Amino acid sequence: MVWSLQTAPALSDQEFDQWNKLLEERTGVQVLPQQRAFLQTQIGMRMRELGLESYNHYYEQVVGGLQGIVEWSILVDRLVVKETSFFRHRASIDYVRRLLQSRIDNKSLDDSFEVWSVGCSTGEEPYSLAMVVNDCFELAGLDPYYGITATDISQPALQYARQGIYNERKIEPLALDERARYTQTLGDGRFQISDKLRDRICFSHGNVLNIAQMPMAKMDVIYCQNLLVYFRRWRRREILNEMITRLKPGGVLVIGLGEIVDWDPSGMTRVTDDGIQAYIRS
Ligand SMILES: C[S@@+](CC[C@H](N)C(=O)[O-])C[C@H]1O[C@@H](n2cnc3c(N)ncnc32)[C@H](O)[C@@H]1O
Structure with missing residues (x-):
C-alpha cells in the first residue's frame, strides 16, 4: 500500500x-x-x-x-494547543478595564500603558485586550501612547494573528457595538480587526522558556492564560517568577483561574476578586 x-x-x-x-x-x-x-x-x-x-x-x-x-x-x-477565542475569560478582561479606568479616574497613569499577552495564539486575546484599553482611552478623550505586545511560539499562529481576519463564528463573542467599532466586514463572511487596533499590537515570536532573553520590560499588565496549564508545576512557578520582574511597580499579572496554587512571591499581592487570579506588584 x-x-x-x-x-x-x-x-x-x-x-x-x-x-x-x-x-x-x-x-x-x-x-x-x-x-x-x-x-x-x-x-x-x-x-x-x-x-x-x-x-x-x-x-x-x-x-x-x-x-x-x-x-x-x-x-x-x-x-501545541492553540484553542482561543475573543473575550475568552470576560471577568479577567473586565478586570483590566477596571484597572485602567481607575488609573484614568485617579490620574495615576504613566506616559504609556503597556500590555503583554503571553501565548497569544491566533490573536483573539490581544485584540480583546486592545478593545478594552482603547474603549477606556476613547471614553476619557485621552490619546496617550499604549501598546500591546503579543508573543507566541507558533509562527503560523502569529501570521494569522497579524492579519486579524476572522469568520462570523469567531467574532460571535463580540458585543454588537464592539463589532461595529472594531471590525470591518470583508464582504465574504469574514471580518477584519480595524487598523487602529492592529497598529497597536506588535506580534512577535517568543518562547516563555526564554523570558530572560526577551526585551519586554515595564509592563502595566502581563496577561497569560491557558498556557501554563500544559507545564509542570515547578516550571509554572519559575516562569511566573521571571515574568513578574517585567512588571512596573503597580503593574498586574493576570493568569487563568487555578493555574497556579501555593505561589506567594514577595512583592506581589493577590487581587481579592473571586472570579479571577491576578497579582499586583508593589
Ligand atoms: C491554548 S492557547 C491559549 C491562547 C490564549 N492565551 C487564550 O487563553 O485563549 C496556548 C498558546 O500557547 C502557545 N505556547 C505553547 N508553548 C509555548 C511556549 N513555550 N512559549 C510561548 N508560547 C507557547 C501555543 O502556541 C498556543 O498558541
Missing part, C-alpha cells in the same frame, strides 16, 4: 518518551500518556507529507542542523 494512504505507525513507548522529552525540553509543554494518540497523529501526518516512514529518521531530521530548525518550527505548531 502507498504510504500516503496508510495510518501512522504506532509509536513505541520509547519513541513516545523521546518525542515527549523533545517537546517538553523545547517548549515546556508536557504530553500526557492519554494524549499519545494526538502526538502520534500529528507527527505521523507531518512524516507523511515528507514521505518518511520511520519516527527515528524523522527525529534525526528535526534535531539536526539548519533544516532541523525550519522543520521544528513547522512541527511545533502542530503539537
